[in-house]
Structure formats: C-alpha cells, structure tokens
Amino acid sequence: MSKIKLTTVTFKGTAEQETQLRQVLTEIKQSEHPSVMTALQRAQEIYGYLPIEVQSIIADYMGVSLEEVFGVATFYAQFTLNPKGEYAFGVCLGTACYVKGSGDIQAKLEECLNLHDGETSPDGKYSIAATRCVGCCGLAPVMVVNKEVYGKLTVKDVPDIVAKYKAM
Amino acid sequence: MYRTHILVCGGTGCHSNNSGKIREAFEQQIIERGLDKDVCVVGTGCFGLCAVGPIIIIYPEGAFYSCVKVEDVPEIIEEHIVKGRLVERLLYHEKALGNVAVKSLAETNFYKKQTRVALRNCGVINPERIDEYIARDGYQALIKCLTELEPQQIIDILKASGLRGRGGAGFPTGVKWQFAKNQDNDTKYVCCNADEGDPGAFMDRSVLEGDPHAVLEAMTIAGYAIGSHQGYIYVRAEYPIAVERLKIAIAQSREYGLLGDDILGTGFAFDIELKLGSGAFVCGEETALMTSIEGHRGEPRPRPPFPAVKGLFAKPTILNNVETYANVAQIILKGADWFASMGTEKSKGTKVFALGGKITNTGLVEIPMGTTLREIIEDIGGGIPNGKKFKAAQTGGPSGGCIPAEHLDIPIDYDNLISIGSMMGSGGMIVMDEDNCMVDIAKFFLEFTVDESCGKCTPCRIGNRRLLEYLDKITKGQATLQDLDDMEQLCYYIKSNSLCGLGQTAPNPVLSTLRYFRDEYEAHIKERRCPAHVCKNLIQYKITDACKGCSACSRKCPVSAISGEIKKKFDIDQTKCIKCGQCIATCRFGAIIKE
Numbered sequence: 001m002s003k004i005k006l007t008t009v010t011f012k013g014t015a016e017q018e019t020q021l022r023q024v025l026t027e028i029k030q031s032e033h034p035s036v037m038t039a040l041q042r043a044q045e046i047y048g049y050l051p052i053e054v055q056s057i058i059a060d061y062m063g064v065s066l067e068e069v070f071g072v073a074t075f076y077a078q079f080t081l082n083p084k085g086e087y088a089f090g091v092c093l094g095t096a097c098y099v100k101g102s103g104d105i106q107a108k109l110e111e112c113l114n115l116h117d118g119e120t121s122p123d124g125k126y127s128i129a130a131t132r133c134v135g136c137c138g139l140a141p142v143m144v145v146n147k148e149v150y151g152k153l154t155v156k157d158v159p160d161i162v163a164k165y166k167a168m
Numbered sequence: 169m170y171r172t173h174i175l176v177c178g179g180t181g182c183h184s185n186n187s188g189k190i191r192e193a194f195e196q197q198i199i200e201r202g203l204d205k206d207v208c209v210v211g212t213g214c215f216g217l218c219a220v221g222p223i224i225i226i227y228p229e230g231a232f233y234s235c236v237k238v239e240d241v242p243e244i245i246e247e248h249i250v251k252g253r254l255v256e257r258l259l260y261h262e263k264a265l266g267n268v269a270v271k272s273l274a275e276t277n278f279y280k281k282q283t284r285v286a287l288r289n290c291g292v293i294n295p296e297r298i299d300e301y302i303a304r305d306g307y308q309a310l311i312k313c314l315t316e317l318e319p320q321q322i323i324d325i326l327k328a329s330g331l332r333g334r335g336g337a338g339f340p341t342g343v344k345w346q347f348a349k350n351q352d353n354d355t356k357y358v359c360c361n362a363d364e365g366d367p368g369a370f371m372d373r374s375v376l377e378g379d380p381h382a383v384l385e386a387m388t389i390a391g392y393a394i395g396s397h398q399g400y401i402y403v404r405a406e407y408p409i410a411v412e413r414l415k416i417a418i419a420q421s422r423e424y425g426l427l428g429d430d431i432l433g434t435g436f437a438f439d440i441e442l443k444l445g446s447g448a449f450v451c452g453e454e455t456a457l458m459t460s461i462e463g464h465r466g467e468p469r470p471r472p473p474f475p476a477v478k479g480l481f482a483k484p485t486i487l488n489n490v491e492t493y494a495n496v497a498q499i500i501l502k503g504a505d506w507f508a509s510m511g512t513e514k515s516k517g518t519k520v521f522a523l524g525g526k527i528t529n530t531g532l533v534e535i536p537m538g539t540t541l542r543e544i545i546e547d548i549g550g551g552i553p554n555g556k557k558f559k560a561a562q563t564g565g566p567s568g569g570c571i572p573a574e575h576l577d578i579p580i581d582y583d584n585l586i587s588i589g590s591m592m593g594s595g596g597m598i599v600m601d602e603d604n605c606m607v608d609i610a611k612f613f614l615e616f617t618v619d620e621s622c623g624k625c626t627p628c629r630i631g632n633r634r635l636l637e638y639l640d641k642i643t644k645g646q647a648t649l650q651d652l653d654d655m656e657q658l659c660y661y662i663k664s665n666s667l668c669g670l671g672q673t674a675p676n677p678v679l680s681t682l683r684y685f686r687d688e689y690e691a692h693i694k695e696r697r698c699p700a701h702v703c704k705n706l707i708q709y710k711i712t713d714a715c716k717g718c719s720a721c722s723r724k725c726p727v728s729a730i731s732g733e734i735k736k737k738f739d740i741d742q743t744k745c746i747k748c749g750q751c752i753a754t755c756r757f758g759a760i761i762k763e
Contacts, residue, residue: 033481035463041405041444068464075465075622077447078405094367095562095598096524098612104749111726132447132616133367135407136181137524138218138531149184156753 004074005118007081011053020046021054025061036062036072040079049083077132085120085127087165089113092142094133101155102141106130108155109143112162126165170208172249175225177291179214179377180370180409181531182221186238190222193241198249207249213378215291217278218531220260225291230272234260263528264550278529281548283510285518286334286371286494287534290378295413298420301381307426309497313389314434317500322393323349326496328504330516335361335452335489336567336593336669338515338582341496344486347476348394351484356396358387359480359487361457362403362410365449366565367616369596371520372490374532376403376410379494380417384440386488386496388427391438394486399440402457406447414442449566449620452594453668454479454487456622467624468668489594491520511537515581525562525598528553538579541571545599556601560684564593566613566620567673569680570606589680591673605702606685607692611639613677617670628671631662635675642689643703645696652689656682701762704747711738714759721751721760 024042028034039058044050050073052066059066073079091097091106110116113126120127134142139151143161150161176182176191194209215223220234224244231254233244240258247253259269262276270276284290293300301307313322327342348356360383364372376383387399403411418440421427429437443461450456451466458480460466479485495517499507508516515537521544524530528550535544541561545551552558560570569590571578578584582592600609614636623629638655641647659675666672682689691697698706711721711730715737722730722738729745732738740751752760 033462035461037446037460037463039463041446071465072463075448076445079446095565095596095612096368096522096530098367099525099598099600099604099609107748131406132365132449133370134180134184135364135370135373136184136218137368137370137522138181138221139184140524140530142184151184154753155749 005082007049007051009051009083009120009124011051013047013051013053017046018057021057022061025058029062034062036064036069037076040069040073044079049080051081080129082120082127083124084129086125087127087168088146089126089128090131090144091128092132092134092140092144093130094137094140096133096137097141100140102153104155105141105143105153105158108158109162112159170206171228172207173227174207174209174249175212175227175291176209177213177215177221177223178211178295178409179218179221179290179374180407181214181218182223183409185222187222189238190224190236190241193238194245197241197245201245201250203245203249210294211296212293213290213295214287214374214532215273216282216287216374216532216534217260217273217276217529219529223291225273229254230274232260232270232273232276233258277550278531278533278548281539281543282534283518283536284534285498285507286375286382286491286520287378287532288498289382290374290532293379295378295380296416298381298417298424301379305501306381306497307385309500310385310388310426311432312500313392314432314436319349319393319395322389322500325500325504329499329507330504330511330514331492331495331499331507332515332582333489334491334495334519334594336564336591338592341488341492344476344488345390345393347474348396348484348486351477353484355398355481355483356394357480357483357485358390358394358396358399359458359461359485360387360399360401360493361452361454361487361489362401362407363445363451363457364404364407364490364594365452365620366567366594366596368524368598369522369565369594371522371532371595373407373410374520375490375494376407377413380410380413381421382497383414383490383493384417384421384427386493387440388431388438389496389500390486390488390493392436394484396486397437397439399438400443400461400480401440402443402445402451402461404447405444411442411444418442448622449616450622450668450670453670456668457487458485465622467622468670470667491595512579512581512584514583519580519592519595521563521595521597523549523597523599526552526556526601526604527599535580537581540577540579542576544580544597545576549599552599552601556603559600559602559604560606562590562598562600562609562677563596564591564673564676565596566616567591567669567676568593568596569676570600570609570684571680572684574684589676589683591676603700603702605643605698605700606681606688607639607642607698608700608702610678610681611636611643614639614674617674621670621674625665625667625671627662627665628667628674631658631666632671632674634658635662635678639678642692643698644705645692645703647693649690649693652682652693707747707762708742709740709745709747709749709751710761710763711740712759712761713737714757716757716759718756720754720756724750724754726750
C-alpha cells in the first residue's frame, strides 16, 4: 500500500453538491447490496475528490464507521483525497512503458512542473499521478494529460508538452 | 447493401492515436460526396498490430492501411473509394520481406502464425451492434445450451476440452464449474474478472472492447450450467471504452431477450451487472475481488472455503477471467475435440499474449499453446528493433519471471513456463534487450508489489519491503555478496508464508533474474558496475574525442557540470553530474557515452 496523502486544501463543497450526494446515497442504500465503494465512486464524481467532510457524510448515511469509509477510500488507487489539477498529468509506469524509459520521462515531468508524484500545484492548475498501464502498450512510452494521450515519447518531448499546457 | 466497408480500429491503442477523429472524417466526407448509400464506416475492436496504428481496413479488397492520419482521409476516399486504386504509400510495409507493401492483413507475418479463437471477432465486427455478433454465430451456443443440453453435459464438454483458466493459475474451468454446480443453494453467482491489473497486459481489455457479447454469452451459459441467476463483471474503471461497450452490450442483450427473466422463452432467468474496480492489483485475486464487489477494502481471505462453496455474499460463486469466457461459446459450438486438438498435452487451445517492450510489432497475438517463444518474438513480433540483442522476455507480470535466450525454443504452455521459473499469468509478454538491467527490472516489479500489497499479512507487507531494500542497495552499489544470499532466503520465506497469490508470487521476478542473470547482480556488487548502464549510481557520463566543442551540452546541463573551451573537447565534472542524460540527448555528434 502506498503512502496516504491526506487532504491539503480547504473544503469548499456547495449545498447543491451535498443535496446531490444525499440523493445518490439514498439510491445506493435502497439497492440490494449497498456498498461503500460505490458510494465513494459516485461521491468522487460529484466533488472530484474525497475530503474527510464527504467521507463523514457517507459514513453517517450508510451507517458504518468513518474508519471503514477512510479504509476503503485509501485502499484503491482511483480514489484521491486531494483534488486533481486542472491539467492532470500521468506518465504510464506499466512494464511495457518502463522498459522503454518511462521512468526518465516521469523524472523530467516532475522537474518541468516542479511537483512530485501525487502532488497538485498550489494554484490547482497541475497535478502529477503516475498510472499503471493505460492499455495502449503499442504506443509506449505513454503520457496522459486529462484525456489526451501522448505516445512514443522521448525525454525531449516533455518540456514542449508541458509548455503547451502552461500557455493555455 | 454497401459496396464498400471501411473498418476503423477503435481499440485503445488506435483510439489514443486519433482513430476516433479519422472515423468522423470518413463519415463526414462520405456524406459530402453522396457516397453514404454505397460506403459504410465501421468502428471495430482491436486488430492487434498496435505498433502501426491507427489501422484501417477496406473491404472487399481487404486493403490494410497503417499509421493513417486524419489528413490522409481525403486521399483514401479519392483514390481508393472513388477511383478504385490502392493508396500504395499507406499500405503496411513488411520489413522482413524487404519493405514491400503488403496488401491485406492476412498476408502479414504478424497474422500468418496466429490462430484466433478468443480474439476471433476483434477487429471484424462493430462491438456496439449485437446483430453483427449474431451474424458471426453469436448466441448460437447459448441457444444450443438452453434447448439441447443439460447443465451437466455443458460441464462435461468443458472438462473434455481441457480449457484452463486464462487469468493466471490455469485451473481447469470445467472442474471449477462442477464444484459450484454440486453446491445445493438457491442463490449462486457467476463472476467475471475483468480487473486486468498486470501492467503490460491488455488482452482482456481488447476482448471487452472488441467483442463484449462473447463474454455475456459465456456468463449466461455458466449461469445455466451451475444454476445461477445473477452475474457480475468486475471491470477496471480505468478502462472507460470497455465499460461503455459493456453497458451498450448488456442493454442490447436485454432488449433481445438474451438476458432477463425469460431468456429465449425457455423460462431461464439470468442478468448481469457491472461493478467498477477502482485500481488495486490485489483485486485480481479471487477472494479479494469478491470482497471488493461487496464494497470493502479488497483484502483476500484464506481458502478454504473456496469461492465455489462460499464466495460472493457468502454464496457459491464461480469466477473466470475474460479470455476464459471468450473461449466458451466456441467450444460449445465446435466441440471439445476441436478445442483439444490445439495446444500441448496439458494446455489446450490458444493463448493471447500482449507483446510489448523492445519488439517491432507490439500488439496482441493469439497463438496455439506450444508455439515457441522464438516464433512469437522473431516471426510474429518481427524481432528486436534497432539491431539490438535479445536479452529476456518477461511473462506473468509481477508474479512471473524473465526467460533468457537459452530457453527461446521451449514450447509455451502452463507447465513449461513454471518449470523455467516464470508463469503464464494473464499473458503479458515484455521483451527486453541488452539495454535493460535485470536488477532494475526486478526492482521495478518489487516496487509495484510493495505498492500494491494490501497489508493484511506480514510476510507480504514487510517481507517484500525488505526485499526491495536489498535491491535498492544492490542498484546503488552498496550491497555485499552476503546480502545476495540473505535476499534469496527471504524470497523463499515470503513465497511459503504469504496468504494470497500476490505475496506468494511477488519474489518470482527476483528469483528468476537471480537464476539466469546472477552475473549481473554480482557485477553490481563486486565491481560496482551496471553492465546495461541503467543504474544511475553506478554509471558515469564521459565525453569522447568525437567532441567538436560546440558547447550545446554545457548549455543544456541543469547543474553546470560540463565545461570547456569552444572547439576543444569538453569535460564533465563527475562530482556535480546528476546523470540526467540531457547531454546525451543534446549532443549531435554522439560524443557522450555512459560507462
């Protein structure tokens, strides 16, 4: 299990988001097998991340302890306790990409954005999260920015790609 | 009737390379030119040869265009569709044949040696249209099962076929179904493991994206065979295209009465629900997967009781992998003997491998069991690019091992792979050349398993972390030969004491590289040298006499470690150098080397 990165930003959830969350939770509670994981997946769709405030609402509503909710939220790679950046960068560190040098690409990206893996820039614009196999190994090594995929990369390409998003 | 079909690959590799926009461009221009009554554009699943994507195939000619760009669309329409002339420039060129253009997919070396069973519809049909699946004998096997066969007969066919689980361990599928059938319980579950976690394997994704109905049909057959009415597909949320196509497929099957309360009017009820996995490798382990479907942390639990007795929601459950299911309908239709006629004595049928890494034809290949590694790498894969030498093939992902050149001629099947210290796993096959350091690769896999260990049992949680520390010491040149022996001992402790498959197999990458590449480990320890020049602490960058003194490298160096006089040889200050490699990337004269 990787190290847990606790929430570092202030919670700014709106009343509409909370109403939406409660609606979703009611649906889940009425299903045949209510599950905390489904609740967290839906909550992350609403908020973009899972701050402790949201986890508390889920725990109360589902009638389980906050520890259990936190346990599930920190177990799966897809759940994040911090909001992703406006531009979320992810270098694939799957085997096919790794043997073709994606480790060096990750290092270059961290240098270009001045962020470490799993971090979001203070202005909320950029974040880096290494991913495990995007499934397009034919394009290795691969980097994903939001939904845009950049394949067959070399370390040289990284600054240009970063510059493109910094200019946006 | 259309006179021409344009097939555009919509698999993940091609899709990431803009095939969606290419398809739109074709559709738009065909309408603009008033050809929409004659020409039909079809988005298909993966063709397999991802290395040269985006791929387009035009029938009836079967013309195989590779590396197509959006800008090429007008030319293809003008030349091929309107004038009936092949666009030679875009046809796939076979390097092995002296770079001649190959007209159709079937003529390529990549496809000639393949036998497609699980992937038979991938790249052939539009996965979003159930009618196309039905036109390719889809749901015939289900009809046969529900109207002609008793559940026990179905299981007997599977047993006779010799089909073994394609997800990793290779347990006989028919036997698994029999266990679940024998349980006396009103509620049983059929699960599909589509949580493809092996980094570097993507065959399950391709089946789900290219032929989702094959999985639905097989699960329904399984439901009838064991007496279950509910199925779950546990699929990675990171596979959005696969999830979308499964949703469409389930909706269409319900509409056609192929899922639901009264399937085909036989009174048999079965339905399938999707459960999204959230990215945890351990959830590929069957008990962990079921705990995760229940919504908890995906931690495994001891077996017995086996899932066939007490599985999901404490009910009898069978769990099979996507590729396993993709074989089932074909076995029912063509018979156990047909399936058993392919493969080796104990491993029947075909296996899909995801070829990746240092190989010319990266992509998906399906070969009969018993094909040799050499055939896969040299004939189908097209060999190692850039004139480099083959070093090892890694199979089985983080649970498997590295196969060296001396075993290239071993026929691939479950048992042979185990005997040489690797395993089949889900079918990832990563090729490595002389530039890859085997200690670094072992460390890469250990980092992965340490990261993915759920933490429930101590041997895996702490043992693997200790193992990683040894590897770290070795790659930094700080280890002793005693460490090497201790490390090997620790590997066996972890293997024999861990709770689930993840821990039991985690040391395999270390053990197999130790077995075949011990000299590389020893070079790191005794000579403080990384023979492949990968481990940063053990290499030095040097400027050779080829240096023209242009100063490009010194301007690029982020720590100002390079200095010299213009037009004279420059020099690197080793105490400052951080080994980032920027100088090598910058030098136009190849004057900087790693030692």
